[in-house]
Amino acid sequence: MSHVNATLTPRTRLRLARLIVEQGWTPAAAAKMFMVAAKTARKWAERYRAEGAAGMADRSSRPRRSPAKTLPGVVRRIVRLRWRQRLGPVQIAGRLGVAASTVHAVLVRCRINRLSRIDRVTGEPLRRYEHPHPGALLHVDVTKFGNIPDGGGHKFLSRQQSKTNSQATARRTGERGNKYRPRIGTAFVHTVIDDHSRLAYAEIHTDEKAATAIAVLQRAVAWFADHGITVERVLSDNGSCYRSYAWRDACTELGIIPKRTRPYRPQTNGKIERFHRTLADGWAYARFYEATDHRNAALPRWLQFYNHHRPHSSIGGQPPITRLTNVPGHHT
Missing domain, CATH: 3.30.420.10 (Ribonuclease H-like superfamily/Ribonuclease H)
Incomplete structure (x- = not known):
């Protein structure tokens, strides 16, 4: 998809190319009309001759070769450390001897860059589900x-006060456990x-x-x-x-x-x-x-x-x- 500031959209490219190929306009005249360079006009005209209207679509700008791309073995080691030990990019980078930015980029590509998306026990990516309507499950x-013993428990009181309250409650209810301990x-x-x-x-x-x-x-x-x-x-x-x-x-x-x-x-x-x-x-x-x-x-x-x-x-x-x-x- 063309970016928001693109001069030529696929539809406009097609109009430009047809002026040159089908109506005999010179690339310079067509380029002046659409306010682009003559070289650009020739490019789209040649592509129209070779591929037709389908050639006006955007193409990927990804390079054919990426010599600096992270090796698959390193990617596997990064993912393994993330899953099994839940380490961050800096810690993983220190262990593997690569840049922290490289580790972060790998984690983003693998969609495990946030620990909230990883299962705490297994370290595997979370698989969330939701049934389509109420009552399905x-x-x-x-x-x-x-x-809570009479008077409150240890969550808000001291341990000693909570123990005193437990003993008072046990005397009232008669509930005792092993070694005559209060049973609440x-x-x-x-x-x-x-x-x-x-x-x-x-x-x-x-x-x-x-x-x-x-x-x-x-x-x-x-x-x-x-x-x-x-x-x-x-x-x-x-x-x-x-x-x-x-x-x-x-x-x-x-x-x-x-x-x-x-x-x-x-x-x-x-x-x-x-x-x-x-x-x-x-x-x-x-x-x-x-x-x-x-x-x-x-x-x-x-x-x-x-x-x-x-x-x-x-x-x-x-x-x-x-x-x-x-x-x-x-x-x-």
């Missing part, structure tokens, strides 16, 4: 947060997120058994249906609750196809893993809670904010609800 998982317990947050819209649903429970996971899925499917979403598939990790026959049968009853990630490959379920990080930063550890009940009570309000108001970087800075076009009452 739900991600499900369970994340755990330690319960764990909150199991069952999360469900739509792959296309990132719309999220979550419930807090005291376990992650199959019966609990199934009940959460049933309520989540009904909740998504209220938002005009019909669920087709559900993706989970290989936790025991998701490998059970009860989970498979429940999905069949709901008309959903159950799918599981490859073992030791949580990146496949990366959307919900990233949601757990957002959940921790925005809700679980966002502020001081005096007790677990206070934190639990804040979850519905935070989910409302996440779904309806919080900008999501993966969907153009818009909240998840904006990706739904058929929510009842959304356009009234």
Whole structure:
């Protein structure tokens, strides 16, 4: 494609060449009319005689030979160091004895110049995916947060004060563990997120058994249906609750196809893993809670904010609800 300041576009070149070849204009006269050099006019006339109208198109300016081009073996070594050790251009250049600018150019050509595009575990380029419409795939998982003792925990208080609060809570509840240590317990947050819209649903429970996971899925499917979403598939990790026959049968009853990630490959379920990080930063550890009940009570309000108001970087800075076009009452 011609650049914005080009005097001759392919169409204008054709007009110039036809004046010379077909109408008998001299190259000098045609060049004067189009305000170009006579040499340029002759060039396009000769190309028109040889190739016709197709010869008026732009050609690549890439040289036939590139003696200074980085050798394939060096390129492979640069890519290997980037993938396996996630080194920057300066560090790679120091190891291989080449210029840092050369390393950067290779990384750009290979599209691995940003570490955010490389998998943290394998070092391979990330392969992102997104299903075409809401309900095509739900991600499900369970994340755990330690319960908060009466008076607050160690995230906002000193270790000593948190320990004192834990002991007071244990005396009230009678919950003790090994060696009579206070046992505060764990909150199991069952999360469900739509792959296309990132719309999220979550419930807090005291376990992650199959019966609990199934009940959460049933309520989540009904909740998504209220938002005009019909669920087709559900993706989970290989936790025991998701490998059970009860989970498979429940999905069949709901008309959903159950799918599981490859073992030791949580990146496949990366959307919900990233949601757990957002959940921790925005809700679980966002502020001081005096007790677990206070934190639990804040979850519905935070989910409302996440779904309806919080900008999501993966969907153009818009909240998840904006990706739904058929929510009842959304356009009234």
